[in-house]
Amino acid sequence: MTDSSTNMRLKLPIVCFILEIILIILFGVLVEYDHDTDAKLFNGKTPNPHAHNDYENDFYYRYPSFQDVHVMIFIGFGFLMTFLQRYGFSSVGFNFLIAAFSLQWATLMQGFFHGLHNGKIAIGVESMINADFCTGSVLISFGAVLGKTSPIQLLIMAIFEVTLFAVNEFILLSLLLTRDAGGSMTIHTFGAYFGLMVTRVLYRPNLDKSKHKNSSVYHSDMFAMIGTIYLWMFWPSFNSAITEHGDPQHRTAMNTYYSLAACTMSTYAMSSLTAHDGKLDMVHIQNAALAGGVAAGTAGEMMLTPFGSMIVGFLAGIISVLGFKYLSPILEEKLKIQDTCGVHNLHGMPGILGAIVGAVTAAAVPKDVYGDGLKKVFPDVASGYRDTSSQGGMQALSLAITLGIALLGGLIVGFILKLPILGAPRDNACFEDNVYWEVSLTKNKLQMQNTKKNNNN
């Protein structure tokens, strides 16, 4: 089932080794501990006067959230994609590989754009969370092309996507002073539309040759539910992981909690309503129930209130199921976008919804509601640099920029990934682990053997 082009024996080791050696060298030259991870800086009195008590080390504010985010990246995304019947090794395994690469590369790219200090990138738990966030964006794009790409294509995609993510994030957060703590724009909208454009460029007219493998079986749906539930549970930690300490972190987690709960209710309702016999569809439950987390990504830290959060989550679930049911088939037929995991429905549209909710909330909630807490959420409004309506305007502009960079970036990267040497699977070998993985004795073969043996008894 392997032909020469998909044989990874030399290609993959070379790419991995070169990339990792470059990463190591760049880390050696550019990276240093920050004030909270450096033994001298943290314990010396002068450079870091505000954190002389151990409990004020940023580790204790953010590490539990980091670990939750980490679980979402490696278990959540990894297992969510195992719904395909014969692509579990690749779903978890390539997710693992490109995430391990991306988090290192993201440390450098984000550190570079967030500003070098004395030519160095200072890192700690907050940069680790940001690196995981950027990685999440790559994994969303992976969902769009799932089953149709080689690990080398995925690594190449990650190189470019991480870079463009850092550029877009820099424009939004540092130039436009936009707020997007949970990444409705920077992570979800960006990752989704980047991936959708890549899969559009990689359009395979003969993909129906692999159609029988592009579906789930009972146990693969169970594995996918592990991914879903972990993403759902830890989304409050995701959205709150890099907000300011204190009330914003607390409030963001709670807003997201209620948004997700409301989203789950509307997802079940819509899944049953849109089925001809009222039966629930695992695709909706696995994906749309998460849209409430995406849609609370920007406004979650604001004074959205649980009431507002629930409305947002409620709408996100409805939009997402409708997207799976009615929009995805149109995108595939008319626009030739083969979106394996339906990332447009989980990350694309809910991401845009989240960006809009963020812009409206930023503009509509009066400053007085925040009191002295305004500086933690909108420091530039609190400082008098801008008013709430111009903050809202910048939030809206940020969505447009994100869409533009994602689509243009995806277009270019898609063409790069078309290089035949990168080892994409043939049309009749998509959604199949066997192309890139040793699947020594397949389950079915084994069962046949057992059946034979048992019959002989």
Added chain:
Amino acid sequence: MTDSSTNMRLKLPIVCFILEIILIILFGVLVEYDHDTDAKLFNGKTPNPHAHNDYENDFYYRYPSFQDVHVMIFIGFGFLMTFLQRYGFSSVGFNFLIAAFSLQWATLMQGFFHGLHNGKIAIGVESMINADFCTGSVLISFGAVLGKTSPIQLLIMAIFEVTLFAVNEFILLSLLLTRDAGGSMTIHTFGAYFGLMVTRVLYRPNLDKSKHKNSSVYHSDMFAMIGTIYLWMFWPSFNSAITEHGDPQHRTAMNTYYSLAACTMSTYAMSSLTAHDGKLDMVHIQNAALAGGVAAGTAGEMMLTPFGSMIVGFLAGIISVLGFKYLSPILEEKLKIQDTCGVHNLHGMPGILGAIVGAVTAAAVPKDVYGDGLKKVFPDVASGYRDTSSQGGMQALSLAITLGIALLGGLIVGFILKLPILGAPRDNACFEDNVYWEVSLTKNKLQMQNTKKNNNN
């Protein structure tokens, strides 16, 4: 396999939409941020003088525990019930649905009974934990009726059970000033006996028509072990999640840790001892090994000592295995209680044990053992309002009240759930996902296809 009564196409969407819209409206009218989640209150000096430092925000004391509890509710309970061979979608999926509903409804009900401030319910991480706790109680009852109810029946059950949970909790904690941090009574005893009474009322004399599906297969037992192990690991967080800050949280987690370890040892011993060939039974390991957590739910925060905790856990494991082996068959045959998951053995009897241990520990340990820490565990004893023996008496009385409300509530709710319109599965279609879920291409059918295809090669 679907008949009109189990068709959820209109019923389920209508119920979900109406419930969620009511929830959203009530949240809009009644719910507000508390001192630690509101931007103005947390950062303003006057209303919250004790928490002007970010690290004193309750988020940092409780959010890691909350996330552990959250995992228990959605992964723990959800996967524990996937042991049935053809009911994995429903186990995880209905667990997901009714938990998402219950946590919202519980926020309102508990907030209402815990006391409105200026007509508002103020919420934060502690109320989130309490909402998850109340949800846990509903999920215990779900375990008793697993495989025999429609999602609509489960939502209706949740509406009433959450309400009665809040009433019982109010009587115990606010009126009787009982201590029950880990919920041996409020969560486990209540949820178990409520569910047992519901399943009694819903008794199906012809359930043996679905008997061949009311068992596990190899892989479904593996999925169930994911639920078991997560419940076991995070039970220390569960019991300590809402104890007072400092030593009580620390002590409760540790007591529960040792109770569970001892319980695991006695569970393995009893499982082997009660089998005719000494082979371990997955049902015991999946369930009875957790009884030590249930039984440490009330006394865990007290000066029970690791020694006392281990004795409690040791006994809980023995009782639980004996229950599975000898009592459950009797309950089913004589009392017509069809308890699918055996919640009587995991939550019922160990919950009662935990309540008794709590009463005895409260009465027997002298005040002097707690020193200045007494006010964190028994504030009403520390204040001189009552002595330790009357505290113990109230603890015992609380168990009786809990049993009464649970049994009476379950009786009434059971009859409500008998309404034919609610779409319960027929006797020969219990324990079967296919009734309520799209199970597109079943595993066995697929394997036959593969076998055919392979034979043709």
Added chain:
Amino acid sequence: MTDSSTNMRLKLPIVCFILEIILIILFGVLVEYDHDTDAKLFNGKTPNPHAHNDYENDFYYRYPSFQDVHVMIFIGFGFLMTFLQRYGFSSVGFNFLIAAFSLQWATLMQGFFHGLHNGKIAIGVESMINADFCTGSVLISFGAVLGKTSPIQLLIMAIFEVTLFAVNEFILLSLLLTRDAGGSMTIHTFGAYFGLMVTRVLYRPNLDKSKHKNSSVYHSDMFAMIGTIYLWMFWPSFNSAITEHGDPQHRTAMNTYYSLAACTMSTYAMSSLTAHDGKLDMVHIQNAALAGGVAAGTAGEMMLTPFGSMIVGFLAGIISVLGFKYLSPILEEKLKIQDTCGVHNLHGMPGILGAIVGAVTAAAVPKDVYGDGLKKVFPDVASGYRDTSSQGGMQALSLAITLGIALLGGLIVGFILKLPILGAPRDNACFEDNVYWEVSLTKNKLQMQNTKKNNNN
């Protein structure tokens, strides 16, 4: 399939009950709450003057790390070993049993060697982490003998291994003042070589009678990936769990994070490079990708820098894959070491690498790099008791001592485990759950039934 020797009906209950009763008695006599878990001590002013604020309770510094370690022990190790097609119940279930026993026994043994205070062992979250660590060592040894031992043999092994672990740990940490926060030596090297020697003594020349079960199937590899990913994600918490508060905990977690990421890259490269058709091997991904965590276990808390950590992880991945590919077959054929999980490649060699890196880093990094933080990492260098090079020398000596105690201990314990009464499985019944577990209706049998039934339709 069961013969009298493997019948556990009396043996296992007797062993479990006796062990647990002894544990309970010893806890009653020897164990007490420490300053942070005792109500009187924590709230009284005198004995614990430094922790009068709740947020300074050690619980808040370490409990999230503890829970991550706990997940590694019970889910990580447990599911990593489920890769065998018919040994999932035993992998997770025996892991559960011996871990539950070991953590109690380790509390006593480590408490005894770490020093009694007034004849008592004072315990809290740090001792819980240490108990879990010691348990991890036993589980590593379990990996070496996986599939070839009875639960009684495993419990006997745990009794001795925990004891010897505590002796070795005492020599290293208390006598030689060695640093080994993440246990490259005390946990990984010790557990691996102990287990390798046990499996050597238990060598089965006729193990190929069970050869057809000593391999994975598709779904068992998926379950194993759950273990792998959890171990990978939480290793930063493992290595940092008992370092000093503040920067060391923060730095250790971050160093481990980058070490693991680099290790994953080199693992994928090597797995593809060493396969004749370039296909990735699940055995490598499941195991070698974790070697970076092992190898950062000693030096992780030091000023190793992310750059250094990545080099270490990169090398660990290469060594580990090479071990699986080339060394393990030699060990089995020439040295008669049947290492089921390949613990030599995941814990043995990377543990030694980690010990060497620790010795070199301790000796080579100047004191000045740590500034005032030196006392948190090398208190004996900071106090002037020794210089960095003698610290490095002691680190190297510790590796030799660990290897010696592990090999000698494993030798003796191996011979003890050969007692026929302990119920080891026959040569043709290894790697088979059915020997010790009720496997009511096996999957294959069920499928045959279904096939028959379907064929009759």
